[in-house]
Amino acid sequence: MNFVSSADGAAEIEGRSGTLGGPGDRQVFRVLRWLADVVLVGAGTARAEDYGPAVVPAERREIRVAAGLAPVPPVAVVSGSLEFDPTARLFGGEVRPLLLTRASAPPERVAALRAVAEVVTCGEDRVEPALVLAELAARGLGRVLCEGGPMLHAQLAGAGLLDELCLTVEPVLAGPGHLGIVAGAPWLAACPLELAHVLEEDGSLFLRYRVPREP
Template identity: 55%
Template sequence: MRMLLPLDRDLDDAQLAARYAYPEDLGAPFVRVCFVASADGAVSSGGRSEGLSSPADRRVFRLLRRLADVILVGAGTARAEDYRGARRPTTGRDTPPPIAVVTGSARLDPAGRLFTDTRVPPIVLTLAAAPAERRDRLTAAGADVVALDRLTPDAVLGELGRRGLHRVLCEGGPTLLGELVAADAVDELCLTVAPLLVGGRAGRIATGPDGEHLHRLELADVLQEDGVLLLRYRRDIRATPIE
């Protein structure tokens, strides 16, 4: 056991970006998940994750977006958080990463900020069985609507990979993360722990299919600012399967 704190070394933006850089020469989607939770495990306060955020969390959040090719999010989170398009260009490109929304029903508001306040068209990943009139309204609002036969992680990531969008940043919600965990499709988890106790009935960061789906991670990085912990875990490729 080793003591990690106290430390006294500030990181500038370039050093922080180097720590969070994606692997080079990716030939397939690499899924990084970004969440914030309270010290007692709540994923939201007042129904939104914004209530748990902090300057340190927002700094890393913005950085992770700039490093990503695409931001993947479930429709429930996009609606609850009133998503809009990313503002800053992806590193090495002139445009921000698109928001890719997973929705089986295509139930999104074409007048929402996701479609009206964005520099790049959102990608809507839905089912071919979703109502055609909903899909048509989203297309008319400027979305790049993709109708898939299934919305399993392999199908969703396969579509992103086909587009060359390999640096994937998943911002939730818990159901989407639960499905990615069940499919063993999470390569990295960036978890901010806010120094707050929330209590109540707030959920956890992942809720998915019945049964446990254990996948071992290794701790890759620990940062702290004003009591906020910023943890980065990555897939432990050395670990034997957990039965």
């Protein structure tokens, strides 16, 4: 999971995360994408941030291919409603995106979007996070970079499916009234983290946490 946050824990300002992250965060964002098999994101984020396909420069494609990865990772979006415009930039790349949805998604939307994306059913009335990871793994997409948003993050971490959290903390206070990096129903217990890595540049902290596993 990769997030950027203000020092007071805001994950968005005016509904977007772009204004929070500086050059260092953008570099981390790109590099994590270049290391991933697939970029996973919730539909709320894909819409708010007008997601497009992942961009991988030629020299990075060579490194990826030499390491056994596809030249460009597909983007996979979790959505129950499938409220997407088939002409949106998300669907305009060289790699078809995946739409991870539920069996009860509106059939006319499924039909319209099948022309521009691979539509995968991962649950009956809701998308089940464990089925999402299983469907991605079945396609050889085992190294999953999730870019949020807070609702999808809370479901993956709450279900014990998170293994790492890369968190950029920017030197700014956003003030009250913002979304944090998790949203949705409360958990039964907190999820402990182990700090694995800290970098600093221009006052920004780049933290990498691991979720400890039972032996």
